[in-house]
Amino acid sequence: MTSSTQPARTRTQIPWSQHRLLPVGSRVVFEGKMLNYKNNWKGSLVSSVLEPVLFLAAMGISLGALVDQAGRLDQGVDYLVFLAPGLLAATAMQTATFESTYPIMGALKWHKTFEGILSTPIKVRDLVNGHLLFILCRLVTTLAVFLAVMAAFGALELPVGFLALPAAVLTGLAFAAPVSAFAAWVKNDAGFAALLRFGIVPMFLFSGTFFPVDQLPVILQPVAYATPLWHGVSLTRGLSLGDLDPVLALVNVTYLVVLALLGVWLANRQFDKRLVI
């Protein structure tokens, strides 16, 4: 130990003015999330390959054989080909929801790492943007793997089917932002159980992933059409099968974009309420 170990006098840090640039802050927050992710990417890669394989094999091929015996779908494709884009959109929902619940509550409440970050020049909106940037990255990689598995199963119309990727990513973002706001709003993780039970799981089952919504009782159909996942599935499936209805697609995109932007606004508001007190 010598007195030279901590030079307190040299001033080499970046001048203040540069800290005011928004992109720098969110990029650095993103960098932090990636550093964190680096330690557990292996597990998440395995599950992002394994899950679509299992689902497509079980539901698409096995159950699909039964469905196809009973008669063709309206779209005139195998059940596997119908199901795959639905699962793609649902995976986007699940990935985004997972990354926006426990990690947010952990950083806000359990480990208070957000508090630590906000003691630096980083601002609340950098936290929100950096977090969403990370989820964007997670969505692109996870869903690209999913698409590759779909292609391997022959469940993808090539090359047009790859357009389903941006559609599914948009679906994920439409969940990530509002769910982040929700995670910063609820007091404890009991709120997440409720979100899964009353939101995510019913959407997964009834919003068109496994069967067209017109199979539902008439009274429930409007509810299903109002869910964000239905809009995501509709857009993703349209692009994947190459039978996109442009007007419907415009409605889907608008819905998802508005939801994502509303979510960003809410997340900023809610983070601010929790952190700047």
Next chain:
Amino acid sequence: MTEPSFLTVDERRAAGEADEPVVVADGPRADELVWARGLSKKFGDFTAVDGIDISVRRGEAFGFLGPNGAGKSSTMRMIGAVSPATDGRLRILGRDPGTDGPAIRARLGVVPQTDNLDQELTVRENLLIYGRYFGIPRAQIRTRAAELLDFVQLTDRADDLVEPLSGGMKRRLTIARSLINEPELLLLDEPTTGLDPQARHALWDRLFRLKQRGVTLVLTTHYMDEAEQLCDRLVVMDKGRIAAEGSPAELIGTYSTREVLELRFVTGENEAHAEGLADLADRIEVLPDRLLLYTDNGDAAATAVVERGVRPASVLVRRSSLEDVFLRLTGRSLVD
């Protein structure tokens, strides 16, 4: 920006109004890194900080002493430019945290009350990413991180995860992290609460070295020994207000006597004995477990007590401490 008197020195310079450091009648002087007037913080109906005035000069070690709930942490968070003041005026490094938060935070180091390290990262990674939040280039952070790990004696744990580290090690890492941007002003909120005596002394030693290098320290504590060890000047806070201000020695001189005679009796007899002994001391304090006689000569008072035929279970003469100051000011023990 409204009246000229509200401008800081920096702002005046920027406006071309002054070439030399100017003394602004109603604002911080150039060497006052923290300056608050009538600073208040309310949470709903609860007033955590109730109109306090503070000045911390460059190079000083300044302390907030007070029990839990006195408003120390709320004050620290306002000084840290993370919590907006409800009322009053505050300047940190000559700037207004309401408008220049990020610019101020770029030059602060913060050690929060509870460690908020990233448990899933290694010791070194915690420093690397924290430096990035200040916009410092990676290569520079790496060099600095190595120096800081050496400074807090964690070099051999550099590549271990944070989670299994001891409380003292985590605390030292938090201090290293707070220094990654070479701050001018270091804020420490109860730096040694919950640490064992050895860890506390190790930490005090590091803080003392920083002070010697000219880093301005602002800390909160509810330990008088910590305040006496580290602080050049301190304020005693109670219920959101400042009860007294000065150096530890000044405070003891003003609010207490040189020595204290502590007498313990059988439970319940304290009150009864207090009346008979009151004339032996400048002041007498009745605590649940003992009597405190404030006097400049403790031994003489002890002799006088015995001469009166009073037989306490134990007798102790000691020097006055900040605890006595606090007791005098608030009528309560500091740590309860």
